[in-house]
Amino acid sequence: MSATHQTVDYLDLDSQLSDEEKLVRQSARRFATTEIQPLVRDAFNNGSFPLELVRGFGEMGFFGTNLEGYGCPGMSSVDYGLIMQELEHCDSGIRSFASVQGALVMYPIHTFGSEEQKQHWLPRLATGECIGAFGLTEPEFGSNPAGMLTRAEPDGDTYILNGEKTWITNGGIADISVVWARTPQGVQGFLVEKGMTGFSTSDLHGKLSMRASVTSSLAFSDCRIPSTHVLAGARGIKAALQCLTQARYGIGWGVIGAAMDCFETAREYCITRKQFDNKPIASHQLVQEKLANMITEISKAQLLALHCGRLKDAGRLKPEHVSMLKRNNVSMALDCARTSRDLLGANGIMDDYPVMRHMANLESVKTYEGTDHIHTLVIGEAVTGIPAYR
Numbered sequence: 001m002s003a004t005h006q007t008v009d010y011l012d013l014d015s016q017l018s019d020e021e022k023l024v025r026q027s028a029r030r031f032a033t034t035e036i037q038p039l040v041r042d043a044f045n046n047g048s049f050p051l052e053l054v055r056g057f058g059e060m061g062f063f064g065t066n067l068e069g070y071g072c073p074g075m076s077s078v079d080y081g082l083i084m085q086e087l088e089h090c091d092s093g094i095r096s097f098a099s100v101q102g103a104l105v106m107y108p109i110h111t112f113g114s115e116e117q118k119q120h121w122l123p124r125l126a127t128g129e130c131i132g133a134f135g136l137t138e139p140e141f142g143s144n145p146a147g148m149l150t151r152a153e154p155d156g157d158t159y160i161l162n163g164e165k166t167w168i169t170n171g172g173i174a175d176i177s178v179v180w181a182r183t184p185q186g187v188q189g190f191l192v193e194k195g196m197t198g199f200s201t202s203d204l205h206g207k208l209s210m211r212a213s214v215t216s217s218l219a220f221s222d223c224r225i226p227s228t229h230v231l232a233g234a235r236g237i238k239a240a241l242q243c244l245t246q247a248r249y250g251i252g253w254g255v256i257g258a259a260m261d262c263f264e265t266a267r268e269y270c271i272t273r274k275q276f277d278n279k280p281i282a283s284h285q286l287v288q289e290k291l292a293n294m295i296t297e298i299s300k301a302q303l304l305a306l307h308c309g310r311l312k313d314a315g316r317l318k319p320e321h322v323s324m325l326k327r328n329n330v331s332m333a334l335d336c337a338r339t340s341r342d343l344l345g346a347n348g349i350m351d352d353y354p355v356m357r358h359m360a361n362l363e364s365v366k367t368y369e370g371t372d373h374i375h376t377l378v379i380g381e382a383v384t385g386i387p388a389y390r
Helices: 019-046 051-060 077-090 091-112 115-127 237-272 287-312 318-348 355-364 372-384
Strands: 131-134 150-154 160-169 176-183 186-193 199-203 215-226 230-235
Touching: 019 051, 019 077, 019 091, 019 318, 019 355, 051 091, 051 115, 077 237, 077 287, 091 115, 091 131, 091 160, 091 186, 091 355, 131 215, 160 186, 160 199, 160 287, 176 230, 176 237, 186 199, 186 237, 186 372, 199 287, 199 355, 199 372, 230 237, 237 287, 237 318, 237 355, 287 318, 318 372, 355 372
Parallel strands: 131 176, 150 176
Antiparallel strands: 150 160, 160 215, 176 186, 186 230, 199 215
C-alpha cells in the first residue's frame, strides 16, 4: 500500500519547472503508477526483476534520456532527474535498472565509443531491445577502483581479458557489458558481449536489499576481445569515474521519490490512525515534529537536485557537486524511511506498506556508486584542496 502518488511540494517547486518538465514528470508518473507499481511488491518479495517492463521503458524514453542522437530521447538533465524520481518512488531497484542502462552503458558508448559502436548499440539500448551492465567493482576493490586486478593483455588485434567483477547490476541479463580492465598502457574500457568465449556470469542471491534488481558477478577467463570492442576513448580511471558521475546525478534525484513515498505513506497513516481519546496520532506534537522534519529535508533535497540539474544543463556541474547531491539526498531519504517506519509502528514492517522496502533498498543506495564516506572526502578535498583518501 503506497500513498496516493502526488507531488510532495511544500515550497512550490513546480513554479520553477517548465510546462514541458511537468509533462515529462506526469507521463513518467502515469507509467510508474499503472505499469510498475502493481508489480513491485511481488518482484521484491520474489527477488526478481520484472523484465516485461523493459520495452515499455524504452518506449517512454527512460533509457539515455539526456543523450542526443542515435535514437536517444535528447531531453534535458532535469527531465532525466524527474523520471528517475518517479521510478524510485516505486522502487530503488527499478530505478537502478534504468540508471545503469542510460548513465553507465549508453553514456560511455555515446561519449567514448567509435561511430560504428554508437550506431550499432545505442539505438538497441534506447529501445530496450538490448540490456547493458557496467563492470568496474571487483571482489577486492570497491571504493578503490584504481586497484583493480582485472587485466587485458594485447594479443595481435585482440585483447585477452582475465579477472572478475562483482555487485554488477543487470549483469546476468545483459547483452553488452562495459568492462574496465588494466592494460600495459593503463585502464581501458571494453565492450564484452554476452556469449563471448571465456565470459560467464552468476547472479548473487540472498540479498535483503535491492531485491527487485538483478545483481551479478562477471568472470573472464582468457576472454578474447576483438579490437572493434575496445572503447577507444575510455582511457584511464577518470573515464570510469566520469560515467559514475552521470549515474550518481540520477541517484540524487531518484531517492527523493523514495522519500516522498515514505513521507506521504506516514502522513496519511498518521491522519487516519487514531489512538488516545480517539484522536488521530497526527494531532500529537511529537508526530508533527517528525513530519515537519521530513518535509523540510525533502524540500531542501528537491532544491539541491533542481539546482544541480540546471547547472548540468548549463555545462557547469562538477563532480564534487554531484557528491554533495548524492550524499545529502540519500541520507535524507534513509532518515525519512526510518522515521516513517517509526510512525507506522508495527505496520511499518509489513509489506502492505512500502516503507520497510524503501529502507532496505536505501541502505544499498547509500553504499553503491561511492559510499557516503568517499563522497564526504570528495567534498572535503574540494573545499580544502587537500586529498584525504588514505
